[in-house]
Amino acid sequence: MNEANGKVFIDPKQLTSYGDATNDGAVQLSFTLPIPHGALAKEAAKKFVQNLGFDKSEIVTMEDMKEGYTFFVVYGHTQKTIDISKIKVMEVNFRVMSREETDAFIQEKIGRPLVVVGATVESDAHTVGLDAILNMKGYHGDYGLERYKMFTVHNMGSQVLCEEVVRKVKETKADALLISQIVTQKNIHIQNLTKLMDLLEIEGVRKDLLAIIGGPRISYELALELGYDVGFGSGTVPSQVASYIATTLSERTEMA
Amino acid sequence: MSRLSITLNRDDVAEAKKTAKTIVDDVFHFINKHTTDTIERTVLRYFGVDGVDAGEAPLPNVVVDHLKKKGVLDTGSAYWISNACVATGKDPQTIAEAVGTNAMDLTTVPSQPLEKVYRFAEETANKALDRVESMRNTRDGLLTGLGDNRKPYKYVIVATGNIYEDVSQARAASEQGADIIAVIRSTAQSLLDYVPYGPTTEGFGGTYATQENFRIMRQALDEIAVEQKRYIRLTNYASGLCMPEIAMMASWEGLDFLLNDSMYGILFRDINMKRTFVDQYFSRLIVALSGITINTGEDNYLTTSDAIEKAYAVTASQLINEAFAKKAGMKEAYMGLGHAFEINPDIENGFLYELAHALLSRELFPNATLKYMPPTKFMTGNVFKGYAMNTLFNLASVFTGQDIQLLGMLTEAIHTPYLQDRYLAILNANYVFNNARILGYELEVKKGCFIEKRANEVLSEALTLLKHTEKVGLMSAIREAHFADISRSEEGGKGLSGVHRKSEGYYNPVLNELEKRLGIEVES
Numbered sequence: 001m002n003e004a005n006g007k008v009f010i011d012p013k014q015l016t017s018y019g020d021a022t023n024d025g026a027v028q029l030s031f032t033l034p035i036p037h038g039a040l041a042k043e044a045a046k047k048f049v050q051n052l053g054f055d056k057s058e059i060v061t062m063e064d065m066k067e068g069y070t071f072f073v074v075y076g077h078t079q080k081t082i083d084i085s086k087i088k089v090m091e092v093n094f095r096v097m098s099r100e101e102t103d104a105f106i107q108e109k110i111g112r113p114l115v116v117v118g119a120t121v122e123s124d125a126h127t128v129g130l131d132a133i134l135n136m137k138g139y140h141g142d143y144g145l146e147r148y149k150m151f152t153v154h155n156m157g158s159q160v161l162c163e164e165v166v167r168k169v170k171e172t173k174a175d176a177l178l179i180s181q182i183v184t185q186k187n188i189h190i191q192n193l194t195k196l197m198d199l200l201e202i203e204g205v206r207k208d209l210l211a212i213i214g215g216p217r218i219s220y221e222l223a224l225e226l227g228y229d230v231g232f233g234s235g236t237v238p239s240q241v242a243s244y245i246a247t248t249l250s251e252r253t254e255m256a
Numbered sequence: 257m258s259r260l261s262i263t264l265n266r267d268d269v270a271e272a273k274k275t276a277k278t279i280v281d282d283v284f285h286f287i288n289k290h291t292t293d294t295i296e297r298t299v300l301r302y303f304g305v306d307g308v309d310a311g312e313a314p315l316p317n318v319v320v321d322h323l324k325k326k327g328v329l330d331t332g333s334a335y336w337i338s339n340a341c342v343a344t345g346k347d348p349q350t351i352a353e354a355v356g357t358n359a360m361d362l363t364t365v366p367s368q369p370l371e372k373v374y375r376f377a378e379e380t381a382n383k384a385l386d387r388v389e390s391m392r393n394t395r396d397g398l399l400t401g402l403g404d405n406r407k408p409y410k411y412v413i414v415a416t417g418n419i420y421e422d423v424s425q426a427r428a429a430s431e432q433g434a435d436i437i438a439v440i441r442s443t444a445q446s447l448l449d450y451v452p453y454g455p456t457t458e459g460f461g462g463t464y465a466t467q468e469n470f471r472i473m474r475q476a477l478d479e480i481a482v483e484q485k486r487y488i489r490l491t492n493y494a495s496g497l498c499m500p501e502i503a504m505m506a507s508w509e510g511l512d513f514l515l516n517d518s519m520y521g522i523l524f525r526d527i528n529m530k531r532t533f534v535d536q537y538f539s540r541l542i543v544a545l546s547g548i549t550i551n552t553g554e555d556n557y558l559t560t561s562d563a564i565e566k567a568y569a570v571t572a573s574q575l576i577n578e579a580f581a582k583k584a585g586m587k588e589a590y591m592g593l594g595h596a597f598e599i600n601p602d603i604e605n606g607f608l609y610e611l612a613h614a615l616l617s618r619e620l621f622p623n624a625t626l627k628y629m630p631p632t633k634f635m636t637g638n639v640f641k642g643y644a645m646n647t648l649f650n651l652a653s654v655f656t657g658q659d660i661q662l663l664g665m666l667t668e669a670i671h672t673p674y675l676q677d678r679y680l681a682i683l684n685a686n687y688v689f690n691n692a693r694i695l696g697y698e699l700e701v702k703k704g705c706f707i708e709k710r711a712n713e714v715l716s717e718a719l720t721l722l723k724h725t726e727k728v729g730l731m732s733a734i735r736e737a738h739f740a741d742i743s744r745s746e747e748g749g750k751g752l753s754g755v756h757r758k759s760e761g762y763y764n765p766v767l768n769e770l771e772k773r774l775g776i777e778v779e780s
Contacts, residue, residue, distance in 0.1 A: 067428035071679055137741075
């Protein structure tokens with residue numbers, strides 16, 4: 001640890017987690033082991049945490065969840081560090097505008113309302129995320145895309161077949177497609193999204209479409225990997241999505 | 257000792273209940289004249305038709321599709337299967353199998369004397385419903401013997417997709433103190449127009465509801481009940497396109513609770529409204545005879561709309577659900593009317609709003625078994641804050657005297673609950689319920705202050721919606737998007753092709769016998 005003038009030096013080449021002191025490497029963990037509560041379980045938990053890279057650890061609670069399952073909360077200290085100067089992050093770069101600004105922006109740069117199709121596809125029955133972005137009401141006091149003058153929104157709801165989404169995109173000549181995936185088990189969301197992207201490409205509508213995915217398990221990286229333009233995670237508000245659509249499509253219009 | 261109470265405007269209460277009844281009576285002009293594919297399949301199931309054909313299609317579907325193709329389903333499946341049984345001396349299952357291999361056409365079997373056909377059908381229906389009542393008595397006996405658990409009942413969900421793994425999670429949850437186990441269904445099962453067959457080990461976001469899965473879980477919970485000397489209730493979902501068939505299976509396999517809402521499928525699953533209204537009636541008759549408690553889905557109104565602004569939609573829907581349930585001969589104690597703790601946590605005095613809404617439900621339906629749903633909409637990846645929100649939710653419940661507590665999971669909005677999430681949820685509920693057990697009996701709500709005013713305000717808004725609904729009719733009100741801001745049309749949605757106007761000669765001995773046993777008088 002380097003200290004100068006009493007100020008603790010944080011080394012970006014050797015960064016570690018912070019508990020209550022710089023470089024203490026403290027991490028809080030909670031997990032279940034599928035073995036009965038007892039001395040063996042405790043020792044197993046200790047070894048398990050050690051294998052994860054925590055040389056010093058303290059099991060602060062071990063509780064019997066019955067049926068041969070045991071719950072642990074553990075504080076571990078790791079010696080491992082990371083070099084953040086070598087990390088590259090992918091960030092979507094766009095300015096978030098207010099609803100009025102976005103409407104005016106679209107009016108000026110594109111000159112017609114943008115058509116947005118939204119759906120939750122295949123097995124997913126949950127529309128919470130999609131509705132938060134599209135519905136008038138919006139989310140967290142941020143109005144949904146339906147409230148914008150310059151968006152024409154087609155909310156297809158939940159459990160829509162990929163084929164129907166593609167049909168709708170063609171039929172409405174959609175500018176942007178919003179796909180939400182919330183409840184996913186065994187990574188079904190990846191299968192669903194891959195299937196949809198394949199269909200969009202086969203049907204020849206991918207190129208001119210802004211394909212957006214969203215959901216708690218969705219990241220920008222994942223979106224790019226699956227062939228989409230962008231991915232939005234939890235906590236995204238409608239004005240962010242609206243601004244992204246407006247700025248990206250205006251850039252495309254300018255380039256064309 | 258009396259529980260926490262508020263004073264509601266008595267005229268509004270009376271008017272709201274009366275209006276809800278008028279709204280529902282009006283829908284019955286439609287219901288009584290129609291039957292559906294799944295109702296006819298339910299009749300066949302009660303007649304003993306089960307299993308699948310060579311192409312894995314459930315035999316009740318095979319027979320109903322056969323009758324549809326021949327254009328005679330509007331007479332009712334009971335007549336055709338009974339006629340064939342009388343003609344051949346074989347049982348309904350054997351007849352259905354013959355239909356499944358195309359070895360028999362039910363419409364070309366020589367017509368037997370009607371009186372003989374009806375006698376066979378009535379005896380078969382009676383035997384089936386005797387089995388329902390006997391299962392009910394067995395359940396009641398077990399519950400009386402073990403004694404009931406303390407309210408609010410702790411309700412948890414298992415959802416592994418594999419019924420055998422569900423059993424092991426359910427065992428763990430029961431031993432930790434859960435009172436009710438719900439096996440959540442595989443996503444999208446509500447949109448299947450058939451019920452899958454046999455035990456299942458794969459599903460998405462849940463486990464398929466099948467009769468065999470019901471039996472497996474029931475048996476496991478009964479074993480736990482004996483070990484722990486504590487009754488564990490079992491829940492599944494009678495919603496979607498197979499409401500009455502699921503209710504039938506639950507009635508024979510001894511389930512305690514069924515999710516069953518008169519409007520949920522219409523609004524949130526885009527199932528045709530005519531189909532839903534007809535199906536919900538038949539399923540609730542079954543539920544009423546079985547002593548199964550329904551759970552209604554009002555919490556859904558708050559996940560799509562603001563929980564303060566649209567609180568009245570919950571109240572209006574509760575009143576409509578109650579009125580529909582009464583028409584099906586259900587007793588109040590078996591009505592698990594729903595509501596939820598979904599107010600934005602950033603709102604000042606949000607907890608007071610929650611108390612007002614919870615007390616309104618309690619006061620409006622004093623004898624119902626209210627079902628209280630946890631925060632979901634404002635749950636984030638911050639599991640610690642989520643855990644705190646669930647603590648307040650548990651406090652609101654025990655304080656206001658709710659009956660069924662669907663325990664909130666700290667990882668809501670992240671993934672299906674881990675075993676430890678469920679454990680922590682039970683720990684939280686045990687802690688709060690135990691610490692505040694008689695809080696609601698010790699404190700009073702100040703007269704004429706915020707909570708009481710707010711409850712009356714919601715009631716009055718609900719009454720306005722009901723009055724409008726009464727004027728235009730329930731189907732039109734739904735089309736006008738008065739419920740959940742979602743518009744559905746009479747001819748739209750899934751399942752309309754499975755709704756049939758009953759012919760003059762329509763015959764359904766199961767329906768007749770259910771109505772008779774429940775003492776329901778049907779206007780012709």
